């Protein structure tokens with residue numbers, strides 16, 4: 069499904085104005101893909117220290133193609149001079165050309181060793197439902213599984229983000245020598261560990277309701293079982309960056325989340341949020357979305373998420389909610405993401421490959437719990453719908469994309 073990403077800065081009124089452009093945000097809305105991200109790159113705020121280089125990242129995440137080692141564009145804006153509208157950027161606002169020649173090619177038991185982590189065995193075990201494993205910790209029901217299949221999907225998604233962001237781990241122009249970074253809903257912890265490698269000066273903390281992170285981690289990285297919907301326990305004003313990526317069906321009260329992030333950040337710190345916007349698009353009519361099984365399943369996904377109190381529309385409100393929480397220099401960036409390898413552009417093709425791979429791995433996981441619990445329907449019925457939808461999105465003649 070899609071993704072869409074949003075970055076914010078904290079920059080409280082009394083902070084020093086940053087030398088570099090401030091915020092970036094990307095979000096829902098409509099995007100046009102193509103040869104994208106570098107489009108609007110006004111003044112480069114290319115602080116090497118804040119742009120992880122490919123060599124600094126895990127090699128296995130970068131095997132699809134060589135990536136340009138440059139910053140994705142984030143337009144500079146000062147709080148005073150920028151109107152809210154100008155802070156929203158459609159990053160890749162061109163049609164995606166299809167590759168006409170293309171032929172179809174075809175709960176971890178580990179518990180982290182952080183002294184901050186204290187979990188009971190039932191939290192480690194999780195809860196099994198319909199053959200999938202879900203977290204047993206947390207005040208609310210999380211809609212996605214946390215088993216091996218889902219963790220594999222998370223890692224595929226991480227690789228896709230690296231391609232999309234041209235090898236950057238985040239867009240926020242954080243201090244080159246950060247001291248504390250928080251990754252809320254860290255999942256496999258892959259982003260947190262990469263950040264720990266790239267920023268050895270920083271203590272990187274990854275939180276999650278599921279203890280699915282590896283035991284052996286860089287010395288400056290730790291994982292904590294913590295529910296982001298609870299009161300945050302971190303010392304206020306200590307983080308350079310609070311990061312949250314793909315928190316689908318995880319957070320209900322986003323204004324509270326923003327407020328807690330604002331409190332946790334240092335003056336001048338940044339909040340960066342990313343999320344997919346799964347609604348499917350097809351510009352050339354190669355897939356009729358009115359009759360599409362896949363499009364139907366996406367609508368069900370929206371229905372399920374809304375029923376669980378975690379609307380997929382939430383990212384559309386993030387920018388304003390951030391401003392309401394006291395953030396300044398809020399920027400929104402929107403990416404258009406092909407689903408599958410149908411794009412002519414090599415890099416978009418690679419992104420599409422990862423997108424489709426993560427979708428294939430996650431299709432059932434997105435829907436199963438909500439389908440059975442919120443809609444009270446039989447798991448097997450969902451599996452039939454998914455098998456039809458899967459055929460559609462795996463057909464490279466169907467030029468579908470979504471927004472991230």
Ligand SMILES: C[S@@+](CC[C@H](N)C(=O)[O-])C[C@H]1O[C@@H](n2cnc3c(N)ncnc32)[C@H](O)[C@@H]1O
Nearest residue numbers: 222253254255276277278295296297313314318
């Ligand atoms: C889709 S995964 C994304 C993982 C990671 N951010 C990434 O981009 O690879 C969402 C993660 O959020 C965690 N999560 C869900 N609800 C949460 C909550 N209320 N507090 C903390 N973590 C939560 C889930 O257990 C899961 O690991």
